[in-house]
Amino acid sequence: KSKQIGKNTFSFFSEEMDAAAHKRVKVEKLLRHAIERDEFDVYYQPVVDAQQEKIVGVEALLRWNNPELGNVSPEYFIPIAESTGLIHNIGAWVFERSVDVISELSSVLPLTLKVAVNASTLQFRNSIWYKTVLKAIKTRKIKPENLEIEITERLLLDDSREVSEQLKAINDLGIEFSVDDFGTGYSALSYLKRCPISTVKIDKSFVTGIPDVKEDMVLIRAIIAMAHGLELKVIAEGIETAAQLEYLKQEGCDFAQGYYFSKPLPINELRIWLENYVSQSERLPNGLDD
Ligand code: C2E
Ligand code: MG
Ligand code: MG
Ligand code: MG
Secondary structure: OOOOOOHHHHHHHHHHHHHHHHHHHHHHHHHOOOOOOOOEEEEEEEEEEOOOOEEEEEEEEEEEEEOOOEEEOHHHHHHHHHHHOOHHHHHHHHHHHHHHHHHHHHHHOOOOOEEEEEOOHHHHHOHHHHHHHHHHHHOOOOOHHHEEEEEOHHHHHOOOHHHHHHHHHHHHOOOEEEEEEEOOOOOOOOHHHHOOEEEEEEOHHHHOOOOOOHHHHHHHHHHHHHHHHOOOEEEEOOOOOHHHHHHHHHOOOOEEOOOOOOOOEOHHHHHHHHHHHHHHHHHOOOOOOO
């Protein structure tokens, strides 16, 4: 069908655009009811100390399973949640769920997990976000140092008053921010010294280039050097192979995340993964249990 040319090309593309627009309207409608119909879930991907290979936390990643649409990727529905304003309630829901679940899990395991939650730029334009975070801290559901909020470069370029005030207010609660997908957005780096950032996350598109794409490896080295020079920590995401981890360790990367360690897991599977992980690392130091 894609071979159609000339006169037919226009109708072919417009049909396709029609279908996409239709789907979007439908998704919008279904997304409106996803919370009340209990269609969301949060998966958790382990984050590991790259040098010691010890688990330090998890990233919370939203999942949507709708009876009619099946599993819908967040890359597809988050932008729709943003353009419809649904992101405010959805963002609050992900945050509350993740904090509850991870603080509960931390209390039964011999380790404290830091939980990183993704937040959309728009959430910082609405006071629901600050109120949600404040409530979790005030009710002592979680300590601020066990919480991290992942934002994008785009947010840091937003110089509106509401955004910078809300960033500051949340940071004043003792919560740190990391810059997600670092290196893929904008080239102006001056925001790194203006904004309350503690960590940058090297995008997986760079990590994928190890060990074949020289340029990616050079960029990773430069990002780590710059971040450390500014006293920021570095997380590399999308690590899939031992060679990638090895290079990042050698370059002094602080934290690592990717399928090489684990895919994002539903909470019951994360628990099992962590229990295995903990019992392994308890055995390792004295070497008595082989
Ligand atoms: P992100 O925050 O950069 O999350 C990392 C994405 O990479 C996740 O995709 C994760 O499953 C995937 N990933 C992790 N390790 C590997 C690996 O080794 N190889 C490969 N190929 N992929 C890996 P996911 O869960 O589909 O999420 C996609 C994006 O959707 C996220 O990118 C984030 O921007 C957005 N998102 C997810 N949950 C939320 C949320 O609760 N709120 C907001 N605002 N955005 C979210
Ligand atoms: Mg993220
Ligand atoms: Mg990312
Ligand atoms: Mg991403």
